[in-house]
Amino acid sequence: MVKHNNVIPNGHFKKHWQNYVKTCFNQPARKTRRRNARQAKAVKVFPRPAGKLRPQVHGQTLKYNMKLREGRGFSLEELKAAGIPKKLAPTIGIAVDHRRRNRSLEGLQANVQRLKTFKAKLVVFPRRARKTKAGDSTPEELATATQVQGPVLPISREKPAVELVKVTEEMKSFNAYAKLRLERTNKRHMGARLKRAAEAEKEEKK
Numbered sequence: 038m039v040k041h042n043n044v045i046p047n048g049h050f051k052k053h054w055q056n057y058v059k060t061c062f063n064q065p066a067r068k069t070r071r072r073n074a075r076q077a078k079a080v081k082v083f084p085r086p087a088g089k090l091r092p093q094v095h096g097q098t099l100k101y102n103m104k105l106r107e108g109r110g111f112s113l114e115e116l117k118a119a120g121i122p123k124k125l126a127p128t129i130g131i132a133v134d135h136r137r138r139n140r141s142l143e144g145l146q147a148n149v150q151r152l153k154t155f156k157a158k159l160v161v162f163p164r165r166a167r168k169t170k171a172g173d174s175t176p177e178e179l180a181t182a183t184q185v186q187g188p189v190l191p192i193s194r195e196k197p198a199v200e201l202v203k204v205t206e207e208m209k210s211f212n213a214y215a216k217l218r219l220e221r222t223n224k225r226h227m228g229a230r231l232k233r234a235a236e237a238e239k240e241e242k243k
Contacts, residue, residue, distance in 0.1 A: 086185035110134030119152035
């Protein structure tokens with residue numbers, strides 16, 4: 038017989054939970070496979086870099102928007118500012134994203150500078166060894182050309198410089214809380230004070 042005010046046993050034990058467990062035992066082998074694929078691609082596209090040049094963009098949302106990362110491709114406006122035709126860009130290893138819009142001047146300038154740096158370092162091999170065209174690199178540059186390993190022009194975020202200041206007596210005596218309260222009060226009474234001043238000025242004119 039059941040005693041006391043307890044929960045009536047109602048166990049759900051016929052769920053076959055083993056069928057729904059996901060394991061990742063293939064992860065180490067997948068890592069090796071990806072690495073081998075990257076190496077094979079680098080050999081296949083030699084002397085071109087295995088990856089493309091991508092723009093630096095800010096992450097989305099409040100949590101990540103201060104961080105810089107690689108974007109999908111350069112906007113048409115950035116390519117135009119850097120003097121690179123949009124149809125030529127994909128042929129020389131530059132990723133293009135025709136949907137992207139430039140919403141800040143700083144971002145546009147940074148990516149234009151990135152394109153110009155890449156253009157200055159770029160070595161273009163002729164399609165035919167004996168027949169060179171305009172835009173192809175010189176034989177001296179071709180002789181010293183090496184394949185880029187890893188990301189093309191990796192993004193580096195500048196660390197802000199910290200300025201050390203000596204703490205003065207004036208700083209020590211400053212009461213920040215009292216100052217904040219005072220300014221808050223001034224803001225609250227600003228409308229009334231302006232109205233009073235305007236009325237006093239009107240009275241003086243009479």
